[in-house]
Structures are given as structure tokens and as C-alpha cells.
Amino acid sequence: MRIGIEAQRIFRKNKHGMDYVVLEEIKHLQKMNSEDEYYIFVSPGEDRCIQETKNCHIIEIKCPTYPLWEQIALPLAAKRAKVDLLHCTSNTAPLFCRIPIILTLHDIIFLEPRDKGNKSFYQNLGYYYRKFIVPQILRKCRSIITVSQFEYYTIQQKLGITNDRLRMIYNGYNDWFKPSSEKKKNNAPFLFIGNTDPKKNTERTIIAYSRYLQESKHKRNLVLVDLNDEYLREILKRNKIETIRPYIQQIGYVNNKELAILYQKAFAFLYTSLRESFGIPLLEGMACGTPVITSNSSSMPEIGGKEALLVNPESITDITSMMLQLETDDELYNMQIEYGLERVKHFSWYATAQKLQDVYREFA
Numbered sequence: 001m002r003i004g005i006e007a008q009r010i011f012r013k014n015k016h017g018m019d020y021v022v023l024e025e026i027k028h029l030q031k032m033n034s035e036d037e038y039y040i041f042v043s044p045g046e047d048r049c050i051q052e053t054k055n056c057h058i059i060e061i062k063c064p065t066y067p068l069w070e071q072i073a074l075p076l077a078a079k080r081a082k083v084d085l086l087h088c089t090s091n092t093a094p095l096f097c098r099i100p101i102i103l104t105l106h107d108i109i110f111l112e113p114r115d116k117g118n119k120s121f122y123q124n125l126g127y128y129y130r131k132f133i134v135p136q137i138l139r140k141c142r143s144i145i146t147v148s149q150f151e152y153y154t155i156q157q158k159l160g161i162t163n164d165r166l167r168m169i170y171n172g173y174n175d176w177f178k179p180s181s182e183k184k185k186n187n188a189p190f191l192f193i194g195n196t197d198p199k200k201n202t203e204r205t206i207i208a209y210s211r212y213l214q215e216s217k218h219k220r221n222l223v224l225v226d227l228n229d230e231y232l233r234e235i236l237k238r239n240k241i242e243t244i245r246p247y248i249q250q251i252g253y254v255n256n257k258e259l260a261i262l263y264q265k266a267f268a269f270l271y272t273s274l275r276e277s278f279g280i281p282l283l284e285g286m287a288c289g290t291p292v293i294t295s296n297s298s299s300m301p302e303i304g305g306k307e308a309l310l311v312n313p314e315s316i317t318d319i320t321s322m323m324l325q326l327e328t329d330d331e332l333y334n335m336q337i338e339y340g341l342e343r344v345k346h347f348s349w350y351a352t353a354q355k356l357q358d359v360y361r362e363f364a
Contacts, residue, residue: 011045179289286340
């Protein structure tokens with residue numbers, strides 16, 4: 001079977017969640033013995049993170065904008081490659097495509113009420129693009145894949161997708177996320193990966209950290225990844241907590257391999273999002289032997305498991321209390337390290353690729 005896989009953004013230098021998902025799926029599909037031929041459709045970029053193999057062909061498509069790339073250039077390229085099916089991996093797909101489509105629908109956040117907050121032009125454009133495209137494309141898809149039981153039931157309830165078309169396949173995590181042989185320093189910081197998307201709950205988390213500083217004897221620093229300085233200054237000024245700025249260390253974008261070092265060196269990882277369809281960083285932190293404080297909402301209890309440290313992400317008091325408890329309770333801290341290392345054994349990219357291959361075979 002000739003299988004087309006849309007991987008538009010994987011050659012870009014600054015990758016994010018969905019980019020890494022399809023990248024790892026492709027890498028593990030390449031390792032499997034298969035009579036299938038894969039055609040990977042990408043946009044040109046400087047990070048050529050996959051190479052062609054005997055049964056895996058890379059087709060670069062140049063186009064000025066993402067909508068034009070997906071709606072016009074992609075179906076034309078797929079037709080020229082004579083693929084039997086096209087797997088679109090990032091929530092949307094071409095509306096006018098005669099090739100059967102399998103869609104990975106990571107989430108349907110675009111159907112939910114939007115939280116007020118600082119949204120970039122790119123975030124707004126993506127929101128309205130998905131809101132227009134997804135309802136129209138879903139009825140045309142042969143199979144729809146999502147990434148957690150939480151999202152599976154949400155899609156069923158809100159969109160009425162039947163069981164015969166809807167599949168759930170968990171994500172995995174990369175093998176370089178593992179504990180360090182070096183002992184954590186006594187002054188190890190908290191780690192938070194945030195951005196301006198309101199669902200990341202950045203403002204409440206920083207306020208919770210400011211309250212932690214008021215009560216803690218250790219007063220650990222906070223390392224912020226991928227959060228611009230202007231947005232941080234706005235939060236500090238709006239909440240009159242500018243005095244905590246010396247305790248905050250800002251780091252820009254960090255690639256996936258370097259991120260493992262930050263997890264390993266952190267005292268704990270704050271993953272306090274309001275809404276996640278899966279939450280790969282939750283696994284990454286656990287796999288590095290770092291306790292994770294996460295949310296009791298959406299998919300995070302499912303992925304974190306029964307013993308995860310869950311807080312109400314809308315309660316600043318809850319987040320602060322858990323930070324302090326983890327700092328003062330050595331038994332809880334060590335138990336969370338061991339629990340996390342066991343929990344992540346339930347997830348792997350190899351298992352993800354196997355189940356994805358099963359979906360392709362169902363189609364055949």
C-alpha cells in the first residue's frame with residue numbers, strides 16, 4: 001500500500017508538540033518491517049530530521065502559506081505520488097481531495113469557549129482556520145485518530161463521531177528523557193514550560209510561585225522556558241509582584257534533546273495547564289526522575305495515573321500548597337520519583353507506531 005503522511009512542519013527548526021508526534025511516528029514506522037511504501041509530505045526547512053529509506057520517500061512542497069499548502073499543494077502532490085490513502089496528522093486536512101483521508105484530531109479546543117487572554121495573531125489564525133475546516137472535513141475522513149480517552153469521549157459527545165471511525169492511540173516519549181546520574185542540587189529550581197496561550201495557565205502559575213516564595217524557607221528559583229520577556233513583565237506588573245523577578249530565570253526556545261537536561265536538573269516540573277489533549281511533557285518530566293505537579297482536568301489525570309500529584313489549575317492556592325508540600329515532605333518527593341519512572345513504562349513511540357500501522361491495515 002502507498003501511504004501518504006502529511007508532516008508539513010517537521011523540518012522547521014523550532015518544533016512543538018504535534019511536530020514531534022508525527023516525527024516520532026515516522027521514525028518508528030521506518031524501523032518496522034513493512035511492505036508498505038510511505039510518502040512524507042513536508043515543507044522545506046533547515047532541520048532535515050528524517051532521511052529517506054528504501055520504503056520511505058520525502059516529498060518537499062513549497063508554498064507561501066499553510067492554508068494554501070494544505071488545501072491546494074498537498075492534495076496535488078499526493079495525487080502525483082499515487083498514494084492509496086493520506087494521513088493528515090495535525091487536526092486539519094484538505095477539503096477537496098479524492099484520496100481517502102485518515103485524520104489525527106489531537107483535540108477540539110476550537111469548539112470550546114475561549115479563555116480571555118493574550119492571543120497572538122498566529123494563535124487566532126489557527127483557531128479560526130480549524131473552526132472552519134474541521135467540521136467539514138470530519139464527515140469525509142475514513143478514520144479519525146485521537147490521543148487520549150478523554151479526547152475520544154469529548155469528540156464523540158460534541159461531534160457525534162461513531163466508534164467504527166474513531167480510534168484512540170496514545171503518544172509516547174523519547175528515550176533521551178531519562179534520569180541523570182548526577183545528584184540534584186539542594187537549590188534545584190522549579191521548571192515551567194509556558195507561552196501566551198491561555199490554556200497553559202501561565203499567569204496563575206507565576207502568581208502561585210510568588211506566594212510560594214513568601215512561605216518557603218528554600219525559595220527555589222523558577223526556570224521559565226519559551227516565554228517572552230514582554231509577556232512576563234505584563235504578568236508581574238498586573239499582579240504587582242515585580243519583586244520576584246530576580247528569582248525567575250528565562251530561557252528561550254529549547255529543542256527536545258536539550259529539554260531533557262532541564263527536567264533532570266529541576267527540583268519539580270510544574271505542568272498546570274487548564275486543558276491538554278494528552279500532555280507529552282508530563283511523561284518527559286516523569287521519565288527524567290523529576291516529580292510533576294499537574295492538573296486534575298482534561299487528559300492529565302488519565303496520563304499521570306492514580307498517584308499523580310493533581311491540583312485544581314484554577315486554584316492558585318492549590319498550586320502553591322503542592323509546591324510547598326513537595327518541598328517539605330521527603331517521603332512524598334521520593335515516592336513521586338519512583339512512581340513516575342514506573343508510570344512512563346506504559347507509553348512508547350514504538351507502541352504508537354504499531355497501532356498506527358494497524359489503522360492503515362484496517363483501511364487496506
